[in-house]
Amino acid sequence: MNETQTSDSQETEGEIGLVRFEDFACLETFSFDDGQSIPGFTLRYETYGRINADRTNGILICHALSGDHHCAGIHSLRDSKTGWWNNMIGPGKPIDTNRFFVVSSNCIGGCQGSSGPSSINPATNRPYNLAFPAVSIRDMVRSQRLLIDHLGLNGLDAVVGGSMGGMQVLQWGIEYPGFVRRLIPMATTSRQGSQSIAFNEVGRRAIMEDPEWQKGEYPPDGGPRVGLSIARMMAHITYLSDKGMDRKFGRRRRGEGGDTSPFEVDFEVESYLRHQGRSFIDRFDANTYLYFTRALDYFDLPGQYGSLEEAFRDLASRVLVVGFTSDWLFPPSQNREVVQAMLRAGKRASYAEVELDLGHDSFLVESPELYELVRAFLAETENPSSAT
């Protein structure tokens, strides 16, 4: 039945290779949780693998704050870097493209081809900027659902994602209970905590206090580059861990000398962070950073539904939540809490904690333990129609 299955696919890992993105243009009015609406929108996405005959082998990948739709393969043979989850997705990999049709969608409010503050407002022929409606995690999920319908999928075999992607995964399960067979939220939370709101607020301040921000009305080739890079540098620290940074950078110096000021880059960790800040501003829009951090801050399932058990009342998916020991942004306790509430609500959920010292970003790194968890969970409740 599975159109792409080959006899040795489960044994040998391969690469997806060249991929290209597509744009889904929805021509119908989209209403946001904040009450505003826009007359249609675009979502940029990529797909890997092939749809099976009954169109039930779809897996949706949800990306994190600074991620995008390009999560596997390469766009050109000259690309030195693959998509951000290439280690997880591909032929014979944990999310096996020999078996699954993988859809990776950009988020509404974004800046990488999907409709967001930098898109042109048809009413004014100028960028929306702050006139773009506030975006919630639920808005992201509802717009993705329209994409999935457009692709003609009969439900999804799984929705998978970490961090902000994990919030979308939870929201998918709540919003479309009959539609999604499995959920794998990782390194996430059911409710943005005070410390995370605080870090986001500092990032927003850095952007909005930058004179180049111009109340959001900066030109497409300009913008608050300093503020955005400061926000990114700070946020990047929260994605790592004390121990991981000590192992990776320690107190090593760059030893280039020549700098007369003691306040210039000297330690390797400073150079690394500055590079993170600088490369981010070339690929990310400052207003989208404001929109997405607010989507995170307002994410509060217990607050929204009365309680976390109540939020999960209609959940019909099987769930594997994965937390990471060194993640201090969305620590293991917050991931465990999700599963505990699901179990109290009588759902089929399990929790796995992976020991990695790379902090919040652990879900992105090579980890045989994580691969095995994902592989086993996706094998577990195998849909007969997509079996070998």
Next chain:
Amino acid sequence: MNETQTSDSQETEGEIGLVRFEDFACLETFSFDDGQSIPGFTLRYETYGRINADRTNGILICHALSGDHHCAGIHSLRDSKTGWWNNMIGPGKPIDTNRFFVVSSNCIGGCQGSSGPSSINPATNRPYNLAFPAVSIRDMVRSQRLLIDHLGLNGLDAVVGGSMGGMQVLQWGIEYPGFVRRLIPMATTSRQGSQSIAFNEVGRRAIMEDPEWQKGEYPPDGGPRVGLSIARMMAHITYLSDKGMDRKFGRRRRGEGGDTSPFEVDFEVESYLRHQGRSFIDRFDANTYLYFTRALDYFDLPGQYGSLEEAFRDLASRVLVVGFTSDWLFPPSQNREVVQAMLRAGKRASYAEVELDLGHDSFLVESPELYELVRAFLAETENPSSAT
């Protein structure tokens, strides 16, 4: 023998009340670790209690990055706030001013009356700004020693401080082994780690990328107010804890309404942080922030002395190191490490871990457990000459 001891002083806690600062002007050339020197310097300080007959009852308080010399009492009857460690220092308090002569000194490189980048360079009659020599923790300690000598003290009964103050405490024990009877470093480290360097670097970037910084040559009434407040907001998060912030602020909204932009202050934690940023820029100099964070970053006892045991080889003081369970800036492990190295070096050192959920700033808050530890340790090896 003790000039100030009263019969019931140990029983009743009182307030120090009105205090005033003094300026110690050292007219001799001071040479910094970086090889540069200045022709004299000023340290601003306060004292509480009275010197005993043999001048052996001195306790030096070392302040943290954003602290100052005003650690107890009030400057005016109109003051609504006391000094920053008023709960710890006073008549009958853990650091008992009925028994001890407490000296609280500002740091060289500072901006609150002591010589630092904003001081006038006599060679140019203009502020030093970045021409001020780089400041190390050891420079702070060596300049404080000159103050202690100026006050005519025959050694110190104790040196006490948290965070950057704790680094100074350790350096005091290493630098002047026969001079200090007891050390109480708290919430500190023997070596600035990668993550802390990273946070400091983001703060420095925020300051130095602010156009108002003007390569450090801003006018006395100007400066990088935006950058400094961003740096302070971010740093302030690292002084608290996830749990402490959730308890104090949670996801509570200010509920004032009226703001049309979703990116303005909404959560209480945002309002609190913004206030922290704004009030800091009125009392702190941006260049001093650069100097002090670099002093922290370059603090590395094992690196400087070959190993931590070697650093403590000549130590002659008794030591009580206090770590705090929720401190993730200088976590318990880093405090414990100090004591373990001292014990390996054959020194008299003990470690106490206080369970408080207020993060790094735990050493500043009311804590009967901490008070009892300090009180007992200061009673323990009481000098006969200052006994009742």
